[in-house]
Amino acid sequence: MTNAQLASIQWGLFLSVVFLLPQLFFRQLTWRSATITTYASMLFAATFLPMQTVPPRQAVQLVPFQWIADTFRDGQIAFDQMTLNVLLFVPLGAMLMFWGRRTVGQAALIGYGVSLLIEGSQLMWANRIFDVDDLITNTTGTALGWLGALAAVKVYARVKAVQVPRRELAGVR
Structure with missing residues (x-):
C-alpha cells in the first residue's frame, strides 16, 4: 500500500469520527447511519484525499x-x-x-x-x-x-x- 493510500485511510477514519460525533451527541446514531457515514467518509477520502497539487500528465x-x-x-x-x-x-x-x-x-x-x-x-x-x-x-x-x-x-x-x-x-x- 502506498503512502498516499495510507493517508487516505487515515483521513477517512478522521472524517468518520468528525461526522459520527454529532450523531452520537444528538442521539441520532443508528447502525445504519454509522455504516453509511463511515462508508461515505472513506469513499470521499479514498477518491479525493490527499489532493493533488500538480495536474496529471494526462487528464482523461x-x-x-x-x-x-x-x-x-x-x-x-x-x-x-x-x-x-x-x-x-x-x-x-x-x-x-x-x-x-x-x-x-x-x-x-x-x-x-x-x-x-x-x-x-x-x-x-x-x-x-x-x-x-x-x-x-x-x-x-x-x-x-x-x-x-x-x-x-x-x-x-x-x-x-x-x-x-x-x-x-x-x-x-
Missing part, C-alpha cells in the same frame, strides 16, 4: 482495460489500484441489497452513477485523471457487493432453516 483515460497494459508496464501497483477500486464499491452494493432493496442491475447502475460523479469531480476539482477503467471496476465492485450480500442472506436463511428443526427435536422452543 478513455481506453477500456488499460490497467492490464499498465500492470505489465508498471508492475503490481496498477493491479493493486484496480483491485482497490473494486473493493471500494463492494460495500455500496451490499448496502443497496440490504437496505435499498435494489436489483443487481439497479445496484450496478447506481454504482456506475456514483463512480461517474466521482470521476467527473476528480477531473474538475482534484487534479486527478478521469479513468474509464475506474468506472468499469467501481461498477463491477458494486455488482459483486450486491451478489455477495445476496449469497450471505441465502446462506444465513439456509443455516436458520436447518437449526429450527434440530431445536424442535430436542424439545427446545
Whole structure:
C-alpha cells in the first residue's frame, strides 16, 4: 500500500469520527447511519484525499482495460489500484441489497452513477485523471457487493432453516 493510500485511510477514519460525533451527541446514531457515514467518509477520502497539487500528465483515460497494459508496464501497483477500486464499491452494493432493496442491475447502475460523479469531480476539482477503467471496476465492485450480500442472506436463511428443526427435536422452543 502506498503512502498516499495510507493517508487516505487515515483521513477517512478522521472524517468518520468528525461526522459520527454529532450523531452520537444528538442521539441520532443508528447502525445504519454509522455504516453509511463511515462508508461515505472513506469513499470521499479514498477518491479525493490527499489532493493533488500538480495536474496529471494526462487528464482523461478513455481506453477500456488499460490497467492490464499498465500492470505489465508498471508492475503490481496498477493491479493493486484496480483491485482497490473494486473493493471500494463492494460495500455500496451490499448496502443497496440490504437496505435499498435494489436489483443487481439497479445496484450496478447506481454504482456506475456514483463512480461517474466521482470521476467527473476528480477531473474538475482534484487534479486527478478521469479513468474509464475506474468506472468499469467501481461498477463491477458494486455488482459483486450486491451478489455477495445476496449469497450471505441465502446462506444465513439456509443455516436458520436447518437449526429450527434440530431445536424442535430436542424439545427446545
